[in-house]
Amino acid sequence: MARLGVDVGGTNTDLILETFADDPVGAGIFQHKVPSTQQDQSIGVVRGIVELCEKAAISTADIKRIVHGTTVATNAALEHDGANVGMLTTRGFRDILHIGRHKRPHNFSLHFDVPWQTRPLVKRRNRLAVTERILPPDGRIETALDENEVRAAARRLRDNGVDAVIVCFLFSFLNDAHERRAQEIVREIVPDIYVWRSSEVADVMREFERFSTTAMNAFVGPKTARYLSRLEAKLSDQGIGANLRIMQSNGGLATIDQCIDRPVNTLMSGPAGGVIGGRHFADMIGEANILSVDIGGTSADISALSDGELRIKNSRDATVADHPVLTPIIDMITIGAGGGSIAYVDSAGGFNVGPRSAGAEPGPACYGLGGTEPTVTDANVVLGRLDADRLLGGDLGATTERAERAIFEKIAEPLGLSVTDAALGILRVVNNNMALAIRSASVARGIDPREFALMPFGGAGPVHGPALAAEVGAKYVIVPPAPGITAAAGLLATDMKYEVTRSLLRDLDAAGADELATVDAELTRLETECRDRLWADGIASADIEMQRIAECRYHGQGFELRIDMPAGTLDENNVQTVIEAFHARHENDYGYRFAGAVVELVTLRVIGRGHCAKLDWPRLPTAHDEADTAQALLYERETVFDDGRSLTTPRYDRACLAAGQVINGPAILVERDSTSLVPPGWQAVVTEHGNIRISEQPPHATNASNPRVEEAFS
C-alpha cells in the first residue's frame, strides 16, 4: 500500500514515495524531482509519478494514496488569472469589494496601487444589487428578497458570460434565508456554473472580509476544479487508482470534492507542506518547539511551532494577493529574502539586499546565465560557503570569479570595502532581514526563540542556519535529511482536517443558561457537520478528533483571540474557564488584562481531524566510531566565517555520514541540492534518522570582547 507525496514548486516538482513491508520492494523511501510544468501542473505531476515508480521498481497500480501540494489556486490569485465572477449583493452596497477598508496600502505615496480596485475579483459590471434587507442585531427581515430582481440579475450575469456567481448579502451571518433563496434561483437560471453564498464559505461577521473570501473562492474555483478533475482523469488514464488528497492552507488534507467545493482553502497548499515536513523531522528527535525557515530562490517562509502545534493565523490578518481571505492559514511570514536576492547600493549610499531577486533566470552572477548583479548565493560562493563547482551537483558550470566581479563592481568598490567584507555584509543584511522576520513570527507572538530550535530547509536554507540561530538566540539548528524535499515529505505526515465556523455574538459574563444552551447547540451542530464530512471521506470514528474553539474579545474590542472550549456541555460553571482563559491569553499576547471588562464571544470554530499514518523515515546505520568521518571527507578548501577569519575547512558528503557521528566546525556538509555550514566553535551531530543537529559549543574563554560591536565601527 505505497503512498506518494507530490509538491509543485515554482521551478521543480518534488516527489517522495513511501513503500511498506507488504509492497513487493519492501519498506523504503524514494525521492524524485522533475521540472514543474506551470501551464498545466498535472503534466509534471503525472510524469514525476510514473518516473518515480520506475525508479522504485513498483507498479503505479501499487500506489494507494497520493497527497498533493498544489499552487494552482495560489497562482490564479497571485497572477490575477482567475474566473469571470458575477455577484449579487444587497441594494445600496454594490461596491463593498471596491471600497475595501478604505485604507491605502502606502502612507507616503501619491502613485500607489490599490490592488482590489485595479485587479478586482469581481468586475463592477458584474456586481448587481438586489432589493432585500436583514437587520441586526437579531437578523429580522426588514425588506423581503425581491425574487424577480434576482432572476433578472441572474440572466444578466449569464449574458455577461460569467463562470461563477456569488451571493453576498449584509448580515447573512445572522440570517441566511435570503442568500439561500437567491442561490436557489440563480442555480435554476444558470444551472451549469458554480454558485456560492457568503454564509457557506465564511459564516462570520464583517462584510468586506466575508465577501472578499467568497469572491476569492469563486475567482480561483473553476480553475482549481478543472485542474483537479483533469489530474484525476490523467491518473486514472495511467492506471493509477490511488485516492487523491490535497494539502489545504491549514496544514490538513481534504478530498478532491471538498477542495472543489472550497477551493479558497487550498490557497496556501504549497508552503503548508514545508511547515508540516519541518515538524515531522523535528518530531523524530523529540523536538516540539521549532522555528521553520524554508528558504528558496526569491523568498523565505517562516513559521513557529510550539509544543508541536501549528499556529494558525488570526483570520483578520490573512490575505492572499492583497485580498483578505477568512480561511484558516498556517501562520507564516514570507519575506523577499532568498538565494537569488540582489544586493545593491542606493543613490544616497544606503546598502540593501532584496526583495528584488535574480530568480532562476538570469540567476546569481556566478551561474553565468546573464546575471550581473550580486546575489546572496554569490556572497556565499565568494566566502567559500558554497562551492561553485558543486552547485546543483556541479551541472551548472558556475564560477567564483563571476561572483567576485559582481560583488566588487556593485558593492565593494562603491562602499570602499574589500570583496570579502562586502560579501560578509550581504550575508549580515540578509540574515538580519530574516532574523527580524523570525522575531515577528516568534517574539511578537509571545514566543521566546531561546526555547526553540531553528530548522532551515529548502535548497538555500541550511547554509544560513547557524547565523540565523545565533541572531535570534535559538537553542540549536536542526537540518532535516533531504532539505530540498522537506515540503513533499510533509505531505505524507499530516491528517485530514476540516474547519467550520459560525459567528454568534454573546457576552459570556452575562450569558444565562438559555444563551449558553444556544451556544452549546451551535457547537454540536458544527461538530456534526465536521464529523459527517470525515465519515464521508471514510475516516473511522475512532480516528476522529474534535477541537472546539471560541474566538473572543473584550466587549468593544475589534480583534478576537482564540480560546479552547472545555469538554462537555457549556454551562454557567465551565463558562468561567473560558472567560479566565481569555484574560490569560490577552495578558500573554499583549502584556495586560482588563480585569473588569466583559468577555464577548464572537465566533465558534470546530476543527475535525481524521488521523492518517505518518511518513516512516528510515534510520541510518550507526557509526562504529563517532569521530572517524574519513569515509565522508571530500576535500578541504578555504572558507570565510562571520568573524572574517578564513579557515581551511573540510567538506563532507552528507550521504556518507552515519548516525551518531560528530563533526566539529569549521566544516561543510554537502549534498546535491543543499549545503550545511558548521562554523568554528559549533558542532554537528548526526541523529539516528539523519537529521543534523548543529549547536554552538561553550566558548573556551578566549575572546572576551564582543566582536560585533568592535567591528561595527569602521
Added chain:
Amino acid sequence: MKNDTINPITLQVISGALDTIAEEMGHVLYRMSFSSIIRESQDLGAGLFDLKYQTLCESESTPMHIGSIPAYLRGIEATLQGGVWHEGDVVVHNHPYYGASHTPDLAIIIPIFHEGELVAFAGNTAHHIDIGAATPGLIIDVGDVYAEGMLFAGLKLYDRGQRNETLAQMIRTNSRAADQLMDDIDAQVASARLGVKRFQELLDRYGRELIFAATDQLMDYSEKRLRQEIAAIPDGEYRAEGLLDDDGRNRDVPLPVVVTVRIEGDNVTVDLTGSADQTPTAYNVPFEGSCKVAAYAAFRKLLLDTYTADSPVPSNEGSFRPVHVIAPKGSMFNPISPAAAEARFTQCNRMIDLILQALSPVLPDKVIAGSSASISFASYAGLRDNGDYWVFLEVNEGAYGGRPRSDGPDCIDNLMANTRNNPIEDLGMHLPMICDRYELRDDVLPGAGRYRGGLGVVKSQRVLTPGFITIESERHLEAPCGLFGGLDGATGRNLIYNEAAPDKVVEMPSKFSGHATSTGDVMVYYSPCGGGYGDPLERPPETVREDVLDDFCSRNHAFEIYGVVLDDGLKLDIAATQQRRDDIRPQRSR
C-alpha cells in the same frame, strides 16, 4: 569614537530593529483598544524619540500622527509635573498650545532609562472619542480651547511606577465615554511600555554609544535622501491658492488658503502667509503639532514616494529637517491661545493639495491632479435607555486626483488621512445605528482626463435613538482641480432626512456642530471626487468603454467629454470616435 561612521551593514541591522519596535507598538495599541476610532480606524501613532525629541522610528499608522510626537515632547518639557523625569513615570498630554496635534489626540509618553540614566522616550498618540468637550465627540463651533474638554499638560498618570488614581478618576468622571477613554489610555500605556522594553533590549545588546551613533546616522541618511530630491527642483517660488467653505459658524465667509513653496537649493519653505486669519470657532490648526506635520508629510509623499522608491527611507526625523514652515501668528494655521483648534484636518489636507498644484509646473511627472483633499469626520451620539451616552466617530473617505501614469483611486482615505472604515455589520451589532447605503456616488462623475480622477463615496447612516450629529467636512464650494487639460472633479454634499419622509431632504453645510436628531434620521455623505490629469481626448477609447461598462462614465459623457462613440450595444465605433475627437479638439484648445 563619536565621529566615526558606522558601517552600512550594522546600520541596516539597527534600522530594521527600530522599525520592528515601532510596528509592534502600533500593533498592540490598536488590537487592545476599545473605541472604533483606534481599533478599526487606527487613528494613532507610536514610536521612539531621543533626548533632543527627534523621531527615531514611527509606526506606519496614520500620517497625521506621524511626526507630531516631537512637538508633544517639547510641550511636555515646558509643563512636566515636578519638572523631572523618573523611571516608571507615564505622562499624559494633549495641550494644543504645548505641542499637541489637537485635544482629542492624547499622547502617552514614558521615559526610557538605561543603566540609571534617561536616554530616550517611548510614546504614542491616539484619538479618543470623548474627552468631555462642549458637544459629544467632535467639536467645531465653540469659542475657545477650554470648551474642547479636558486639557492635560505634562501630567503624570504614573509617578515612579505608582498610578495616580486621583487623576484616573478625574478623567473617568469627565467623559461621556469613560470606560472607552480609560481603557484606551491603558492600551496606550501597554504599547509604550513595550517600546521601552524593546529599546532597552536593543541598548543592552549593542550599547548606548553605538545605538545613538546609528540613529544619528540614520536620520542623516533620510535627510540626505530628501535633500537630493529637493535640490533637483529648480530654485524659485511656486504658488497656489484655494478657498475653504467656512469656519462652521459664519456661513458665507469662505476662507482663503494661500501656499507659497520656496525652493532654495536643498531646502524648501512652505509659506502660508495670505491665508485666512484665525477663526472664532475651533476651525484652526495647531501650528507645531499639526501644521508643520502636514507640510512634512506633503514632501515625503511627493519626493520619497514609498511605492516608486527603489529602496526604503527610514521613517525618522531626518525627513523633517529640510522642510520649513511659515504661518503668521494669529492666522488660521498658527492661532493664538485661547483660540479653539480642534477641527484642523481639512485645512491640512488642502494645504498638501495646494503644495502639489503649486509645484505642478516643475514636477509634472510627480504631482497629481486635485484630490478631495478633505475628510469627513462624523460624530454620532445619543443616549441609551439606561441614560448612558453612546458616541461613535467615523472617518469617511475621499478620492484621489488623476495621476501621471494612472487613474486616481476611488473611495479611499486621502493624503493625511489613512484610517480603516468600520465594518457595517460590527457597527450594527453594537450601536443603535444602521448603515443604509455605502457605495460609489452615482449622482456625479469624477474629473475627466487622460487619467481620470477617483470617484467618491456615498454613505447613509441612520440613527435609532435621538441624539446629536457633528460633521467636519469640506469642499462644498470648490471642486478638486483638474491638471494639464484634465477637468475638475465634483464637490461634496451632506444631506439629512428622516426615513419616514425620505423626500423632505435638508441640504446641510460641510461643517455643523451638535445637530439634534430624531429617531430614524438619516445622514448622507457624498465625498468630493478627484480632478482629471491630462487631456480626456487622449484617454484610450477602449479604456473609456471599460469605464462605461463599469459605470465610471456614461455613454453620453463618453461622447461629450471623451469624444468616444459607442453604439447601442456599447461596441466601440473607432471611425466615429476619431471623427468626433478631430471635431472637438480645435474647440477645446480655443
